[in-house]
Amino acid sequence: MSASRRRKIPSRETAPRAPWLTEAVAALAEALRFERPADAVLSRFFRERPHLGQRDRGEIAERVYAVLRHRRSLETWAGRTNPRALLLAWLMRGEGWSLARLEPWLEKGERAWLAERKAAAPVLSRAERLDAPDWLIERLDAAYGPAETEALLAASNRPAPLDLRVNSWRTTREAVLARLQADGIDCAPTPFSPLGIRVQGKPALHAHPLFQEGMFEVQDEGSQLVTLLVAPRRGQTVVDFCAGAGGKTLQLAAALRNTGQVYAFDVSAGRLAKLKPRLVRSGLTNVQPMVLAHERDERLARLEGKADRVLVDAPCSGLGTLRRNPDLKWRQHPALIAELQEKQCAILAAAARLVRPGGRLVYVTCSLLPEENEAVLEAFLAQEPRFSLLDPLPLLFKAGVPEQIPRWESPTAEVLVDRFSPTVLRLAPHVHGTDGFFAAVLERGTSP
Numbered sequence: 002m003s004a005s006r007r008r009k010i011p012s013r014e015t016a017p018r019a020p021w022l023t024e025a026v027a028a029l030a031e032a033l034r035f036e037r038p039a040d041a042v043l044s045r046f047f048r049e050r051p052h053l054g055q056r057d058r059g060e061i062a063e064r065v066y067a068v069l070r071h072r073r074s075l076e077t078w079a080g081r082t083n084p085r086a087l088l089l090a091w092l093m094r095g096e097g098w099s100l101a102r103l104e105p106w107l108e109k110g111e112r113a114w115l116a117e118r119k120a121a122a123p124v125l126s127r128a129e130r131l132d133a134p135d136w137l138i139e140r141l142d143a144a145y146g147p148a149e150t151e152a153l154l155a156a157s158n159r160p161a162p163l164d165l166r167v168n169s170w171r172t173t174r175e176a177v178l179a180r181l182q183a184d185g186i187d188c189a190p191t192p193f194s195p196l197g198i199r200v201q202g203k204p205a206l207h208a209h210p211l212f213q214e215g216m217f218e219v220q221d222e223g224s225q226l227v228t229l230l231v232a233p234r235r236g237q238t239v240v241d242f243c244a245g246a247g248g249k250t251l252q253l254a255a256a257l258r259n260t261g262q263v264y265a266f267d268v269s270a271g272r273l274a275k276l277k278p279r280l281v282r283s284g285l286t287n288v289q290p291m292v293l294a295h296e297r298d299e300r301l302a303r304l305e306g307k308a309d310r311v312l313v314d315a316p317c318s319g320l321g322t323l324r325r326n327p328d329l330k331w332r333q334h335p336a337l338i339a340e341l342q343e344k345q346c347a348i349l350a351a352a353a354r355l356v357r358p359g360g361r362l363v364y365v366t367c368s369l370l371p372e373e374n375e376a377v378l379e380a381f382l383a384q385e386p387r388f389s390l391l392d393p394l395p396l397l398f399k400a401g402v403p404e405q406i407p408r409w410e411s412p413t414a415e416v417l418v419d420r421f422s423p424t425v426l427r428l429a430p431h432v433h434g435t436d437g438f439f440a441a442v443l444e445r446g447t448s449p
């Protein structure tokens with residue numbers, strides 16, 4: 002057999018399983034158009050290709066997300082921007098595939114190009130190394146300083162773990178842990194949330210009987226922690242103003258132990274509809290979903306001044322969730338952030354009207370940009386002197402969060418961030434191992 006013929010029949014060890022590589026380029030091409038969120042792109046992509054098995058889907062999704070995370074550095078390294086080049090660059094640079102391993106899959110000219118890139122080993126600028134757009138780096142640098150920005154972005158460029166929240170109304174964390182472990186699932190308690198379980202790998206938990214029976218939901222530990230700040234008491238009236246598919250609604254309803262009432266509002270009927278099956282599984286009956294026309298919907302009037310707790314999990318850039326949604330850093334831009342800020346101010350003002358005297362309003366985003374957090378808070382407090390900030394940490398400790406939870410309050414470079422540092426909660430992947438979250442607890446004074 003000649004050498005060239007031998008090259009075309011790779012051994013089982015070195016042969017890439019061609020189906021996923023070819024399909025991965027197609028999926029990546031779709032995701033890199035940035036017309037829709039990457040998770041929506043992949044869901045549709047897989048729906049349209051039922052022939053792809055579980056393993057191939059995993060291989061494709063993993064590579065699409067990896068290229069989205071490292072797009073900027075890969076473009077520089079590859080000297081090309083097309084999806085196929087970026088995927089090959091990722092396999093070689095990110096996963097350490099050798100040219101010999103890639104060889105059976107390469108097209109004309111690609112071997113020479115990859116060999117040349119590997120030899121050239123381009124030097125990356127700071128922004129390329131951080132794999133983020135300039136505007137985002139600039140804003141984070143201004144808010145938190147360069148060192149903190151680098152640590153934050155590096156952690157944001159790694160995949161997130163799989164966190165679960167147990168349905169505390171129906172079961173305990175210990176019971177769920179014991180059952181999952183007995184079923185061979187590698188998992189442990191989350192370090193900070195008393196409701197959380199962190200799972201290693203990606204087991205198919207949606208098919209697990211405990212999931213079907215509503216004993217747990219998938220929810221990032223950071224999301225659990227900010228929801229703990231709402232801390233409703235039995236029998237109280239709680240409003241989840243931006244409930245979406247109800248991740249936090251379910252936690253609040255369970256915290257009320259199925260008493261009182263949780264109003265789950267959202268302007269998106271589609272998102273709220275996803276709450277319904279989750280509610281059925283959970284067994285909770287104290288939740289009332291309602292689709293709002295907008296934040297000033299006149300049907301809100303009957304709740305004015307009546308709610309004990311109002312949670313505003315505001316629509317935001319989502320830049321705290323880059324571990325799960327790396328495409329967001331390429332899809333967001335400053336003009337969108339400005340629009341979001343306006344919306345956040347309007348929603349917070351409208352939601353505040355529902356809080357009773359002595360009640361609490363909790364403002365949350367999954368962004369770490371001061372424009373969406375401290376600036377919104379500052380504008381709100383300037384207009385609403387009846388509200389004042391409560392220190393979130395004692396509230397977390399009371400909810401069972403260990404006092405050793407790290408603080409992320411300094412170093413800060415921007416006055417706005419500094420000013421609110423002791424009175425707001427900031428969670429970040431490089432400090433807490435959670436998604437990035439901002440939360441502020443505002444108490445309304447007791448005079449009407």
Ligand SMILES: C[S@@+](CC[C@H](N)C(=O)[O-])C[C@H]1O[C@@H](n2cnc3c(N)ncnc32)[C@H](O)[C@@H]1O
Binds near residue numbers: 224249293314
């Ligand atoms: C961050 S998401 C909520 C996520 C949800 N709380 C959870 O934990 O899964 C923000 C939500 O705000 C909703 N939203 C946008 N504008 C709104 C408005 N004016 N009033 C109420 N909800 C709004 C969006 O539809 C979106 O579902």
